[in-house]
Amino acid sequence: MNGSDNQRAGSTVHGGCPIGIVSGGGSLPFAVAEAAARRDRRAVLFALRGCADAERVAAYPHHWIGLGQINRLCRLARQERCNDLVFIGTVVRPAVRQLRLDFGALTLWPRLVRSFRGGDGQLLSRVAGYFEQRGFTVVGAHEVAPEILMPEGTVGRFQPSERNRSDIALGLELLRAIARFDVGQATIVADGHVLAVEAAEGTDEMLAQVAELRRKGRIRSSGGVLVKAPKSDQDRRIDLPTIGPQTVAGAARAGLVGIAVIAGEGILAEPERVAQVADRERIFVVGLRQDHIAQ
C-alpha cells in the first residue's frame, strides 16, 4: 500500500491501457501480443535478453532488459504507461555471476527468475506482490489471451482409449493428493503404474528421464500418458502448466501414447505445431472437461 492505488484504479485486464509483456523464450509472448492486438490493445514487449526471440521481438514495440534489471523494467513500463504486466515465456536461470543486478533486482530477482520456471506457489505470489506494491497489476497471460488456454477435446487426430482414460484418472487423482505439497504439476502413468512424479526437475526433464529408463529396460509397461494439472495453490497468473511441440516430442521419446491437460487450466503453445507433431508421433493430446476433475 504505497499510495499507488490511483495508478492501479485505471487498469483493467480488458481495458484500453497498454499491456506490458515481460517476455521470455518460446512463442507464447507473441501469442499474447497477437491476442492483445486482436482486441485493439497496445502491447509492449519487455524482452529478456538471452531468452526472448530477437527476430520476432523486432516486429513489436519493445525494450530489451537484462535479467536482473528490475528497476529498469519498472521505469520503462511506467514510461510506456503499462500498468498491467504479463510474465510469460521460458527463462533459463543464468549463473549468478553473469547477472548484472540493479538495485531492485538485488532483493527480488533470484526469486523472480525462479518464478518463471514455476515450482514455488508462495514465491510466485510474492513476486506478483512485489510489482503490485510498485503500482503494477500482474495479469495472467490467459486473462489477456484466453485463446492460448488448452481447449476441450483433442488436438490432432488421435484419441485416448478407455485404458488411457483410466491412466489419466489415476494421474489426476495422484496430482490432487500431492497438490497441497506445492510439488509438481505433472505425472506419467502407464497401465495403472505411476512411472514418474514431477518435482524440481520440470516436465521436460521428467520425460527425458522416463525415456532413459525405458532405454535401459527399467520400465516394463509400454505406452503411458503424461497428465498435467495446475497445483491448487499456485499463482495462476504466473504459472499455469504449459504444453507445446517440445512437450509432445519429449512424450514421444519417452514412449508415451498421449498427453492430458485440464481444458482451460493449462496453456497450449503453438497449437498447429502441437497437432502436427502429435499426429506424426501418433500421440493424442486432450483437453479434459473441467468436470473430469471433480470425479
Place this chain on the structure above:
Amino acid sequence: MNGSDNQRAGSTVHGGCPIGIVSGGGSLPFAVAEAAARRDRRAVLFALRGCADAERVAAYPHHWIGLGQINRLCRLARQERCNDLVFIGTVVRPAVRQLRLDFGALTLWPRLVRSFRGGDGQLLSRVAGYFEQRGFTVVGAHEVAPEILMPEGTVGRFQPSERNRSDIALGLELLRAIARFDVGQATIVADGHVLAVEAAEGTDEMLAQVAELRRKGRIRSSGGVLVKAPKSDQDRRIDLPTIGPQTVAGAARAGLVGIAVIAGEGILAEPERVAQVADRERIFVVGLRQDHIAQ
C-alpha cells in the same frame, strides 16, 4: 493349494529347517546368512548368476542359478529341504534375449525380476504367491535377520537439526499421501520444498537426478533430506526400503545433509560402512521412532 501343506506345516521362521536365500547383488544376502548362522540355522544360498558376489558366495553352501531358471530353483530348494525362501539383494534386469528361461520362468520370471527392484506391490504379492503355491514359504529377510533392520536413532555422529526434522515430517506426510498409488518409497525435501518424488527410477537414480539439477543450478535451496518409508500396501517380505553406503554416497553427491528411515521399517545394509561414509560426508542417517509416523 496343491497338496503341499504337509511340507509347509514344518516350516517356521525361527525353526530348524534350512533357509534358502535367493541372493542378488550386494552384501545383504551374506548379512542374512550370518544372522541365520548365529541362530544355528543352516542357510543355503541360491546365488543369481551375474548378480551375487561370487567370492563371498563361495564361503557358504550354495548353488548358482541363472535368472530365468525357476524350475531349477524350486528343484534345488526342495533337494536342500529349504521350505523357507528369502529373496534379497539387487538384481539388474537383463535384456530378455540374455535370459535362458525354463518352463517355470516363462510364466513368472519377468515379474520376479521386477519384484527384486520393487515398484509394484501387487506383483510382489503375486510372486510370493507363486512360490507358496509350490509349497514354499516366502519369508522376509528381516524376519530371519532382524539385525538388518534400521535401528532407532542415528548411525554415525551427525544429528538432524530442527529444520531437518521439519523437512522429514513433510516428506513422511507426502509419502503417506501417495502410498495408495503404489508409487515410490522415497522423497527429497529441502527447506520445505519437495525436490523429488521417487517413482519408477528408484532411489539411486533420484539422487543422481537431484545432483544433476544442482549442478545445473536448477535448485536454489541448499541441503535437503532423503526420506524413505515403506509403501503401505507393498509386500514387506520382498521389498522393504533399503539404504546402504551407496545411498549415503549418492545423498552426498546430491548435496543432501541427511537420510531418514522409519526404524524397523527399512533395511540398513553394511551399518559400519554407512556410519563411515556418513561421517566422512557430514551426513546424518537417522532411524525414526515408529510413533513419528503417527504424527
